Structure formats: C-alpha cells, structure tokens
Amino acid sequence: MDKIALFGGKPVREKKIFYGHQLIEDDDIRAVSDVLKSDYLTCGPKIDELEQKLCEITGAKYAVVVSNGTAALHVACMAVGVTAGDEVITTPITFAASANCAAYCGAKPVFADINPETYNIDPAKIKEKINARTKAVVAVDFTGQAVEADDIAEICHDNGLIFIEDAAHSIGTKYKGRSVGTLADITTFSFHPVKTVTSGEGGAVLTNDYELYKKIVLASHHGITHEVEEMRDKNPEGPWYYEEIALGYNYRMTDFQAALLLSQLKKLDRFSKRRKEIVDRYNKAFEEIPEIFVQKEIPESDTTRHLYIIQLVLDKLSCSRREFFDAMAAENVQCQVHYVPVYWFPYYEDMGYKKGLCPEAEKMYRSVMSIPLYPAMTDQEVDDVIKAVKKLIEYYRK
Numbered sequence: 001m002d003k004i005a006l007f008g009g010k011p012v013r014e015k016k017i018f019y020g021h022q023l024i025e026d027d028d029i030r031a032v033s034d035v036l037k038s039d040y041l042t043c044g045p046k047i048d049e050l051e052q053k054l055c056e057i058t059g060a061k062y063a064v065v066v067s068n069g070t071a072a073l074h075v076a077c078m079a080v081g082v083t084a085g086d087e088v089i090t091t092p093i094t095f096a097a098s099a100n101c102a103a104y105c106g107a108k109p110v111f112a113d114i115n116p117e118t119y120n121i122d123p124a125k126i127k128e129k130i131n132a133r134t135k136a137v138v139a140v141d142f143t144g145q146a147v148e149a150d151d152i153a154e155i156c157h158d159n160g161l162i163f164i165e166d167a168a169h170s171i172g173t174k175y176k177g178r179s180v181g182t183l184a185d186i187t188t189f190s191f192h193p194v195k196t197v198t199s200g201e202g203g204a205v206l207t208n209d210y211e212l213y214k215k216i217v218l219a220s221h222h223g224i225t226h227e228v229e230e231m232r233d234k235n236p237e238g239p240w241y242y243e244e245i246a247l248g249y250n251y252r253m254t255d256f257q258a259a260l261l262l263s264q265l266k267k268l269d270r271f272s273k274r275r276k277e278i279v280d281r282y283n284k285a286f287e288e289i290p291e292i293f294v295q296k297e298i299p300e301s302d303t304t305r306h307l308y309i310i311q312l313v314l315d316k317l318s319c320s321r322r323e324f325f326d327a328m329a330a331e332n333v334q335c336q337v338h339y340v341p342v343y344w345f346p347y348y349e350d351m352g353y354k355k356g357l358c359p360e361a362e363k364m365y366r367s368v369m370s371i372p373l374y375p376a377m378t379d380q381e382v383d384d385v386i387k388a389v390k391k392l393i394e395y396y397r398k
C-alpha cells in the first residue's frame with residue numbers, strides 16, 4: 001500500500017510520525033511509583049489532591065474524578081436526571097461517548113448540525129431541535145476550541161435545559177478569559193493518552209452547583225453514602241454502616257493514576273504553549289494554500305488545541321480524501337480522521353437515524369484529516385509534516 005502514492009520516490013520523513021502521542025517524563029514515572037509504594041492504591045489522598053487541583057486550575061467549585069471521560073459524561077447525565085423519554089442534543093462530529101451518555105440513561109440522542117467553519121455545534125441548530133422532551137445539551141469543544149458557550153448557556157437557560165460541556169479536548173482553553181470548567185452547568189474532561197494531559201484512563205466532572213455535585217459523587221460511587229444526614233436510618237448501628245440511597249456505579253480512578261495526572265497538570269501550561277506554537281506554524285504554512293481550508297478560530301476562545309485538522313478543498317484537487325490520507329502515510333505521516341458522524345454507526349442506524357441528517361457535518365467529515373499535533377514534536381517534525389502536505393498538494397493540484 002505504501003507504494004500507492006509515494007511521489008518522488010522518497011518519503012519526506014524516514015520515520016513514521018503519528019497524529020498524537022502522550023509525553024511521559026521521569027517525574028511522572030516517579031509520581032506513580034511513589035504511590036505504588038504507599039498505603040493507598042485507590043480511595044487515597046491523591047484523589048482529593050487531584051480534585052482540588054482541578055478546581056484550582058479551572059476555577060470550578062467542585063470536581064469529581066472518575067475512571068474515564070465516558071464515565072464522566074454518564075454520571076453528568078445521571079446527575080441531571082436524564083431518563084427514558086428525554087432527549088439530549090449533541091453534535092455528530094464527536095467521539096461516540098458524547099451521544100452514548102444519553103442512551104445509557106434511556107434517553108434519545110438528538111443531533112444538531114455543526115458550523116462548517118468552526119466545526120463546533122451551531123447554537124442556531126440547537127434551538128431548532130428543542131422540544132418538550134429535551135432535557136440537556138452536550139456541547140463538545142471540538143479540537144479544543146471552546147463552543148459558543150454564552151449563546152448555548154442562554155439557550156439552555158431560556159428553555160430550562162442543562163448545559164453539559166464535553167471538554168475532553170479542551171483542558172487549558174479559555175473562553176472570554178474564563179477557563180473551561182466554569183462555562184457550563186457541568187463540564188467533563190477525559191485524560192486518555194491522546195488528550196492534552198493523561199492519567200492513562202481517566203476523567204473528571206466539574207460543576208459550581210452543590211446539588212449536582214452531590215449527585216455526581218453518588219452516581220460514580222455506587223450510590224453509597226457514609227454521611228448520617230443523608231441516610232434513611234438516622235441512628236446507624238455503628239461506624240461500619242453505610243447506605244445505598246440511589247443506583248450508582250464504580251467509576252473510581254486509582255491513586256496512582258491521580259498521581260500521574262497531578263504530575264502532568266504541572267506541565268499543562270508548557271504543553272499548552274507548545275501546542276499553540278505548533279498550531280501557529282501550521283496556520284502560517286497553510287493559510288496561503290487555496291486547496292486547504294483550516295478550521296476558523298473564534299476570537300472568544302484562547303485555545304489549547306488537541307487536534308489540528310486540514311480540510312481538503314476536493315474540487316480543486318485530483319485526488320480523493322482517501323488517496324491523500326494514504327499518500328500522507330506513504331510520506332510517513334500517519335494522519336487520523338475526526339470523526340465519522342456518530343449517527344452513521346450501525347447502532348444508531350438501527351435506531352432509525354439516517355444519513356443526510358446533518359449535511360454540514362457529513363460534508364466536513366468527507367474532506368478532513370487530523371495531522372500530527374503533540375507537545376513532544378520538534379520543529380523539524382512539524383516542518384516535515386508541512387513539507388509532506390505541500391508536496392502532495394503540488395502533485396494533486398488540478
């Protein structure tokens with residue numbers, strides 16, 4: 001397959017480079033091994049420390065860390081009371097979990113189309129999808145760029161909906177000077193290794209609302225309480241006694257994962273800065289190429305970018321997206337595509353969702369690819385990626 005489109009006989013890069021990669025350093029490893037030698041592998045002090053740190057970084061009042069970003073979305077929906085018969089509006093251009101979280105609760109995910117320039121969910125399209133059954137909006141800061149949070153908050157407020165921000169891509173991003181984590185009623189993070197900071201697997205749920213916070217804690221900790229005032233039996237038999245007062249899950253993170261994330265969070269500013277530098281370098285290189293459309297940046301968002309996407313203007317090129325993608329791989333630049341519209345998947349198709357539902361999302365999906373972006377990339381590597389893109393544009397230009 002590598003022969004498909006290796007122009008000029010020699011790849012731009014000798015060694016394959018991937019679209020994303022975690023950066024784990026010696027101090028991260030030490031932080032984990034220290035916990036492994038301690039008394040607590042789970043339910044220990046690193047969890048509290050991490051929750052406090054997330055509040056400190058974002059300005060949110062409450063944070064609950066959980067086992068992954070999908071669990072975070074699930075307990076967010078549970079806390080809001082999403083249930084059978086409800087509808088939850090989200091974007092089709094996201095990882096499936098942003099929609100699945102509604103389905104976990106028996107509710108129906110409803111897809112609102114994207115803005116074709118920013119790729120984020122279009123607030124006007126959210127409005128069109130609201131009806132009496134709508135309970136919440138799950139808006140995704142796609143690639144790390146904040147959604148139009150004030151507009152979405154206003155729409156939610158006016159219609160009695162809860163605004164959940166899926167910030168799996170956007171830790172470190174600010175919107176109108178405010179950190180992601182404080183913009184919506186509930187914000188969720190993912191700390192999967194491709195994301196900006198990692199705990200291996202991990203997630204968090206943030207809110208400023210005490211009532212929601214209590215429900216998030218219950219939902220992610222078996223629905224069990226140890227607080228007498230929350231129990232039905234106000235005279236517990238002894239200190240061992242606890243009560244399950246709601247149905248919940250075990251969505252705990254371990255302490256050694258928390259230690260890894262605490263160590264990574266110390267580097268968030270550094271990672272963020274490097275990602276911004278790379279994005280700038282790419283933007284400058286691609287802005288004058290008419291065959292490439294680059295995601296529009298809104299001035300309200302000071303973005304810590306998770307993904308860098310190039311959108312091919314296919315009618316100006318003699319290749320398909322697939323050919324360009326394979327040719328990049330032949331140059332040893334392994335790209336990825338984010339994302340297949342969620343409702344295209346068989347699970348959703350079987351529930352009656354049809355192609356054509358969100359035309360902007362589908363059009364975007366058909367012509368994009370994500371090129372490498374991660375903090376450990378050297379300038380040379382960034383330049384190689386640019387060189388590969390330019391080389392292929394030259395070959396395929398009509």
Ligand SMILES: *Cc1c(COP(=O)(O)O)cnc(C)c1O
Nearest residue numbers: 068069070095097168190191192
């Ligand atoms: C990664 C991701 C998730 C899920 O996070 P996990 O930690 O992998 O469960 C949810 N939403 C979006 C947009 C993501 O990118």
